Amino acid sequence: MSAREQILSRLRQPLVAAQHVSPDVAGWFGAHRRSEDVAQRTARLRAALEAVHTELHDVTHDDWSSVLLQVAAVKGLRQILIGTNTPHGAQLQACQTDDIKLIPYDRPIDSWQDLLFDGVDASLTLARGAVAETGSLILWPTPSEPRLMSLVPSIHFVLLDVDTIHEDFYAAMTAESWSAGMPTNALLVCGPSKTADIQQTLAYGAHGPKELVVLLRHTEGSKA
Amino acid sequence: MSKVIHLHPTEDFKARSKAVLDNPGQRKNFRGAMDFLQAKRRAQFPDQDELQGLRELGASIRRYSLANLPRLLEQLEAKLTANGVHVHWAQNGP
Secondary structure, three states, X not given: OOHHHHHHHHHOOOOOOOOXXXXXXXXXXXXXXXXXXXXXXXXXXXHHHHOOOOEEEEEEOXXXXXXHHHHHHHOOOOEEEEOOOOHHHHHXXXXXXXXXXXXXXXXXXXXXXXXXXXXXXXXXXXXXXXXXOOOXXXXXXOXXXXXXXXXXXXXXXXXXXXXXEEXXXXXXXXXXXXXXXXXXXXEEEOOOOEXXXXXXXXXXXXXXXXXXXXXXXXXXXXXX | OOOOOOOOOOXXXXXXXXXXXXXXXXXXXXXXXXXXXXXXXXXXXXOHHHXXXXXXHHHHHHHHXXXXXXXXHHHHHHHHHHOOOOOOOOOOOO
């Protein structure tokens, strides 16, 4: 008998009290739903993110790229990493200035590791959505915007459309049918990277970006 | 000369582990760590009824998953394989 068969056959012995009825997860979350509108979800997300040192800016489809470049200029950034063949990357490139260089992530990492770690100040990625209840951004890395973009640069800009903010994690998973196709990495980012492992002393940037800047993109006329 | 490490519990394992667990310094450390972590969790769930409901839902998911583990493992294996992951099955001990 193979290891697989032996393991499964042992597990088929009724060692725990059998519970064959599927837990009513949908029922629980349905009964606890807040039924918030976009503005309320945005407000809750904003409060949760601001509480953990995240910088937020309200933007529109027209002005987000200029706002990003202004924020980057104030911070003294010289290079921003962008994805390849993304609509937002192209929009940012269209208003590129001489002071800030936009670097597309268009090569395998092996050929430019030194530049990524030492020669890039910041990065921009698009969030797939967000979770208001926990103040979490949902990042869904793709070949166009690989995982290293939200991990290596010290400052991470995230563009988030407010109509993709869900009330809670269950709502996000079900509304977006996550179980139908998961990426290699699915990330929930709840602020800049921080750790308090050592002597319970809070330190930023140990395992990822030390600054998180969120551009909350509103549809025209609804900017808070 | 290298020291022999026994990987299987010897006969006095229970007595020795009890003595270690009764160590006042250890008790104090565990108490401190648990109080610290539980206070942080309580702060995240100001509504105690909601927290209790979530705990019961979580327990129910765990019981259901344990009772259906063979089927869930086979489903996991099929999905992983479809995603290009190579699955190995390995047992503890002989």
